[in-house]
Amino acid sequence: MVSQLGWIDFSSEDRGKVKQALAMMADKGTLDELGIGQIRDAFADLLFPGISTIQTRAKYFIFVPRLLREYQQLPSAKRKKQPLQQYLKTQENELTRQLVECCSIDELGIIGRTSIASGGVKQLPSTIYWGGLRKFHIANTTASLAEVARALQSNEERLSYDHQDDATDHTESALIELPDNDPVWRNESKLQMQLSAVEAKFLTAKMTETIGLEDSIFAQIFASELIHGDVAPYEMEFDELVEKMLHEQTVSEACKHNLKLASDFSLAMEGPHIVLNLLLAQANGDELQVMDLSEGYKGWAKKARARDVFNTNSVNGWLTVRVDGKPRNIKPHTQLFIREFAATFLASSNHHAAEDIQKIVSQQSHKNKGKLSKLKNNAPYENWIGVERLDFRWSTAKVILKDLSEGLANVIT
Structure with a gap:
């Protein structure tokens, strides 16, 4: 008798959690x-709040919000015809194709690189990164991605925001934060997995200065200037990182x-x-x-x-x-x-x-x-x-940290 596993599918977030658990198993x-x-x-x-084991590169913390912002800017009539999740599936598959074409064959971390030609991306970046986007307040909501999709499609003006006061704009325009509104970010000449200096500065601030994250590893690495040490933290194994941080007075x-x-x-x-x-x-x-x-x-x-x-x-x-x-x-x-x-x-x-x-x-x-x-x-x-x-999760986190560090150092302009 063949064993099977099933679950009640309430939302894309629920699907993502199950898929992540299966991937780990x-x-x-x-x-x-x-x-x-x-x-x-x-x-x-x-x-490592906001980091999951199946994240690959920091750039997806920028890619996914850009796609969400583009959907927000569609006329409401188009949104009603094309739900957010359908839009994201189409656009994230297209983004993967573009990245495969634009980036070197040695470029690591392109989600869906091996499956895009045979059915598309199996697990969308928007699902993988949604929890982190909320944790870092890049997506200013406590809602699941499915709940946001329903709200945007129906053109609801109020979403379930958190960490905002009564004086703050609660309309959907406040849902997503980005370092800029680059209309040509998907041009072949600009599309890359590396962070620009502007993107790296934005993400670093979000990951280290957001309320509640002050004592995270990322926040303390940047606050204590360990990122500029003789050996970069992302070059260390976890035990080495622990030893270094435990003996650093500024941590x-x-x-x-x-x-x-x-x-x-x-x-x-x-x-x-x-x-x-x-x-x-x-x-x-x-x-x-x-x-x-x-x-x-x-x-x-x-x-x-x-x-x-x-x-x-x-x-x-x-x-x-x-x-x-x-x-x-x-x-x-x-x-x-x-x-x-x-x-x-x-x-x-x-x-x-x-x-x-x-x-x-x-x-x-x-x-x-x-x-x-x-x-x-x-x-x-x-x-x-x-x-x-x-x-x-240090093995994942140090890849994200390396992307941030290289972006801040203007390795990518």
Whole structure:
């Protein structure tokens, strides 16, 4: 019997969330076998608000608003004949074709590059970037893209805006903010994935100065002038970035607190995943992998003890993490798993993955995945199951940061 997954399709935003989740599950390295994804995502939202794992380049934070602005400028009669989502699908496919033609074959990050000739872009940039556009107040609304589409098509004058006072224009003209109103931005001579200096300055301000984002990584990198250091932050691995920012006096204490908690969580959760893979290797009779993973656990345990990552304050911080002032809903069995693993690890006197440690990890896999647990199904060992060290979307964020930095440096004019 073939398994199927379905969902009730309320809006393009709902579709986007499901597609993003499926895209993440397609990568073996992101399978959340032990149920830590809610905490991981909470720290990612704290450190890199507005950034998602399937974003590719900063330029789409400009491309999508330009298309939205163009739709706004259509006569209302044309809007009624062509809904926003249909317009965006047509225009974003055309934009992709233009980018493929205009840009070098080595240009990275063009969404839909490999699918445009065989059916069009599978996941539209407007869907991928809408959450970030709202977070950075480039799209001045709390509404979903589907809700905005309905409002614009029906020519409604009032949309559900946030972060605006009564004296501010609440009509649709205030919906989208852009650095300029360039009418020929899609000309072949101008179209490119790199940011102009004007675009980079606009985006940097939005990503670092918007209320509520002051303690984000981007905001603190620019505020502390780390972007101009001997080694650019976007050239660093996540652990290097953490080390640099924790020792930088000009980085805010709130940012350091979040970074330290996230970094400790990343190291702490490496251990249970080593044990998970050890159990799978044992079930498959892979003695060589069992030996390697046992040694890997010993090395991890030494680092975890040296850094005291399972101290009470850290564990409580992981389980009570708040984003935008609101606590994240963390599954009770995951909370229990983390507390039990921490207590058992601290009580042990050696660096081996003892039987009680293995039992805690096995139980969590079964509780979290049920019949789909890799341990329950005695799945073939595939070298690594689940996450390794977490970077909380840094791999995506540093590409965006590099685009901003190069634009600000007038690399692109």
